[in-house]
Amino acid sequence: MNDPRYPIGRYQRPADLSWEAMQPMIDEIEDLPTTMAFAVDQLTEDELDEPYRPGGWSKRQVIHHVADSHMNSYIRFRWALTEDKPTIKAYDEKKWAELPDAKTESVEISLALIDALHQRWVTLLRALGPEDLKREFVHPEDGKTYSIAELIPLYAWHGKHHLGHLEL
DSSP, X not given: OOOTTOTTOOOOOOSOOSHHHXXXXXXXXXXXXHHHHHHHTTOOHHHHTSBSSTTXXXXXXXXXXXXXXXXXXXXXXXXXXHXXXXXXXXXXXXXXXXXXXXXXXXXXXXXXXXXXXXXXXXXXXXXXXXXXXXXXXXXXXXXXXXXXXXXHHHHHHHHHHHHHHHHO
């Protein structure tokens, strides 16, 4: 892939959204904290502040973005599991990435957050049954309804996508 915006390619929704097909994707979500920490383990502070591509976020911002994004996703999953097709809250990820904490805070803070969050998230995902995967929420920006089954592969990809940015 030659486009540094999409180091692993653009997301393509898998055809199989069965409970069985979700299991390797849940494994990928589970493994992300370790692989992400390993990817930045030897980077200096200056390297963390370098953008992964011209005009792109710094590697520091990417790590904080993953924490923000996956935190929002985890909450959205919980809403979908406990409410009848709720409309979730959207957020402006670009503006969040420009906030002072995303631009300056130690990556260790977000790596620890991602680790703890993914432990909770994976525990939740592994406890789901096939019927739970049909639970949905509505995204206010496009008005579309998304099921948990559609979102698990998206977030497995999202983690690998940003891991690719850190490895560029």
